[in-house]
Amino acid sequence: MNKQQLISEIKRKKSVLCVGLDTDITKIPAHLLGDEDPVFAFNKAIIDATAEFAVAYKPNTAFYESRGLAGWASLEKTIKYLNTNYPELFTIADAKRGDIGNTSKMYAEAFLKTLDFDSVTVAPYMGSDSVQPFLEVPNKWVILLALTSNVGAQDFQFSAAGEGEKLYENVLKTSQNWGTPENLMYVVGATKAAHLKHIRSIVPNHFLLVPGVGAQGGSLEDVLENGLNTDGGLLINSSRGIIYASAGNDFAQAAGDEAKALVSVMKRYL
Amino acid sequence: MNKQQLISEIKRKKSVLCVGLDTDITKIPAHLLGDEDPVFAFNKAIIDATAEFAVAYKPNTAFYESRGLAGWASLEKTIKYLNTNYPELFTIADAKRGDIGNTSKMYAEAFLKTLDFDSVTVAPYMGSDSVQPFLEVPNKWVILLALTSNVGAQDFQFSAAGEGEKLYENVLKTSQNWGTPENLMYVVGATKAAHLKHIRSIVPNHFLLVPGVGAQGGSLEDVLENGLNTDGGLLINSSRGIIYASAGNDFAQAAGDEAKALVSVMKRYL
Numbered sequence: 301m302n303k304q305q306l307i308s309e310i311k312r313k314k315s316v317l318c319v320g321l322d323t324d325i326t327k328i329p330a331h332l333l334g335d336e337d338p339v340f341a342f343n344k345a346i347i348d349a350t351a352e353f354a355v356a357y358k359p360n361t362a363f364y365e366s367r368g369l370a371g372w373a374s375l376e377k378t379i380k381y382l383n384t385n386y387p388e389l390f391t392i393a394d395a396k397r398g399d400i401g402n403t404s405k406m407y408a409e410a411f412l413k414t415l416d417f418d419s420v421t422v423a424p425y426m427g428s429d430s431v432q433p434f435l436e437v438p439n440k441w442v443i444l445l446a447l448t449s450n451v452g453a454q455d456f457q458f459s460a461a462g463e464g465e466k467l468y469e470n471v472l473k474t475s476q477n478w479g480t481p482e483n484l485m486y487v488v489g490a491t492k493a494a495h496l497k498h499i500r501s502i503v504p505n506h507f508l509l510v511p512g513v514g515a516q517g518g519s520l521e522d523v524l525e526n527g528l529n530t531d532g533g534l535l536i537n538s539s540r541g542i543i544y545a546s547a548g549n550d551f552a553q554a555a556g557d558e559a560k561a562l563v564s565v566m567k568r569y570l
Numbered sequence: 571m572n573k574q575q576l577i578s579e580i581k582r583k584k585s586v587l588c589v590g591l592d593t594d595i596t597k598i599p600a601h602l603l604g605d606e607d608p609v610f611a612f613n614k615a616i617i618d619a620t621a622e623f624a625v626a627y628k629p630n631t632a633f634y635e636s637r638g639l640a641g642w643a644s645l646e647k648t649i650k651y652l653n654t655n656y657p658e659l660f661t662i663a664d665a666k667r668g669d670i671g672n673t674s675k676m677y678a679e680a681f682l683k684t685l686d687f688d689s690v691t692v693a694p695y696m697g698s699d700s701v702q703p704f705l706e707v708p709n710k711w712v713i714l715l716a717l718t719s720n721v722g723a724q725d726f727q728f729s730a731a732g733e734g735e736k737l738y739e740n741v742l743k744t745s746q747n748w749g750t751p752e753n754l755m756y757v758v759g760a761t762k763a764a765h766l767k768h769i770r771s772i773v774p775n776h777f778l779l780v781p782g783v784g785a786q787g788g789s790l791e792d793v794l795e796n797g798l799n800t801d802g803g804l805l806i807n808s809s810r811g812i813i814y815a816s817a818g819n820d821f822a823q824a825a826g827d828e829a830k831a832l833v834s835v836m837k838r839y840l
Contacts, residue, residue, distance in 0.1 A: 322672075322673070324676075360669075360673055360676075362667070362669060362673045362674070362676035362677045362680065363673075363676050365676070365677065365680035365681075365684075366676040366677070366679040366680040366684060367680075367684065368642075368646060368680070368684045368685065369639065369642055369643055369646055371680075372638070372639055372642040373639055376638060376639055394669075396667065396668060396669050396693070396696075397632070397666065398666060398693065399630075399632060399664075399666050400718065400719065400720040401720065402592075403592070403630055403632045403633075404632070406594075406630075406632035406633050406635070406636040407632045407635065407636070409636040410632065410635035410636040410637075410638070410641075411635075414635075414636060414637065414638045415638065423666070423668065423693045423695050423696075424695060424725075424726060425693050425694060425695045425715055425718075425726060425727070426666075426693075426715070426718050426720060426722050426723065426727075427720070427721070427722020427723055427724065427725030427726055427727070428721070428722040428725055429720050429721050429722040430720065430722050431722075445695055445696070448670065448695075448696050449670065450670040450671065450696060450697070450699050450700065451697070451698070451699050452696050452697020452698040452699040452700050452701075453696065453697055454697065455694075455697030455698055455744055456694060456695060456697055456731070456737065456740065456741065456744075457695070457696075457697070459731040459737065459740060460730065460731060461726070461729040461730060461731060461737070467726065467729065467731070467737065470726065470729055471726065474725055474726075
């Protein structure tokens with residue numbers, strides 16, 4: 301998917317909502333456990349209930365890999381379902397990959413070709429040649445970690461990286477030589493909304509994927525206020541707050557309601 | 571596997587050789603392609619031909635994920651084969667994972683429990699709580715990226731991280747508060763053998779996983795000279811140099827010969 305297609309969908313729905321499919325088989329409603337593939341059945345119901353509100357979906361690969369082959373099968377079915385039934389939605393493999401060039405090329409193959417996601421999250425530690433192979437796939441995106449939403453972000457991301465610059469600032473600045481706002485986005489944690497305004501000044505035109513709204517404590521209004529640009533320019537992710545809105549038979553309806561509530565706030569800003 | 575078991579195997583074989591199973595289906599001998607699972611058939615033959623020389627095996631997850639479900643099945647069969655037939659060998663999932671706490675916990679589940687590798691490589695960018703869940707699994711290991719062997723290592727790993735310290739040095743020092751030499755190793759690229767002596771002074775007792783010998787240009791003698799400690803303390807990886815030593819019917823024999831040649835150098839130092 302290209303940038304213009306993503307922007308159209310954002311403007312059409314007045315939404316920058318991304319639904320995080322961090323589907324934990326131990327947390328899904330009991331009545332689904334008899335299904336041949338409970339995780340896919342759950343994802344399918346969540347997607348169908350939230351697709352009129354969301355513009356993006358983000359399965360987190362860890363939750364699938366933890367179940368081995370069965371989990372990988374659920375992941376394949378989920379992305380295929382999204383691509384077949386909702387081709388207008390942006391898809392993100394939240395995989396946090398990154399390795400030497402020949403290996404990153406294989407990861408690009410895995411997520412952007414074999415599974416056919418629109419984008420994949422990538423860790424910056426190994427530098428340019430670990431990111432480049434993902435950027436080379438036409439019409440696909442890298443979403444590079446800049447500032448994350450967890451406590452450990454303090455350990456290295458805020459360390460001084462020369463010239464009074466912090467590491468996450470260095471990552472934002474350096475990586476702008478690798479890709480463009482047409483194929484490169486950044487992960488910026490919402491618990492650091494105070495930093496969003498500053499980050500937006502460094503990367504005025506790039507999309508920012510903002511996790512950490514909801515369960516991790518970030519404020520939706522703060523993110524919208526400080527992060528939006530004329531394209532929208534944000535994908536605000538909620539995982540647990542939506543997908544586990546109810547543990548009962550009404551889980552899909554509850555997820556839809558929660559997505560709708562988030563989007564009603566977004567509409568005020570978009 | 572605990573540290574003492576690993577050291578015993580190193581001393582018994584006078585070897586610190588790790589065989590990297592970066593198995594690319596487009597590069598394996600044609601006569602295997604008729605097999606039900608050509609990648610597993612290849613890995614099995616390579617393992618059987620090299621196990622008397624090596625102390626560790628390191629499948630690189632990217633090469634398996636690039637083939638989707640079929641690739642993940644080859645990975646499962648490979649680790650099961652190693653654990654069943656060669657329980658004395660140390661196994662490494664070269665996965666370069668790392669995410670917020672609840673997600674890293676799922677990756678720990680995937681690699682250290684479901685697949686049952688002895689260790690997994692982890693990227694440090696997201697800090698302490700992204701690494702901790704892996705360290706909490708008993709008798710398993712984290713191998714944390716410190717200094718990598720690729721060109722992009724220059725982008726951030728060498729950036730100043732306060733107090734005249736480089737980022738990779740900061741990673742080595744900070745992470746020593748997270749784990750011990752009993753559950754934490756470091757990735758140190760062999761193309762930076764000049765830095766190995768310095769790194770050894772920062773982490774005298776930790777094992778170092780050293781990729782980049784061979785195809786990536788690092789010198790085996792330099793690594794041994796600067797990296798060994800009284801435990802051995804190294805796992806020196808060779809992937810392409812061993813597994814693609816021959817593209818013919820004799821590929822396994824050629825891999826064994828190459829492993830034997832590397833170990834004959836190691837014996838002089840161990």
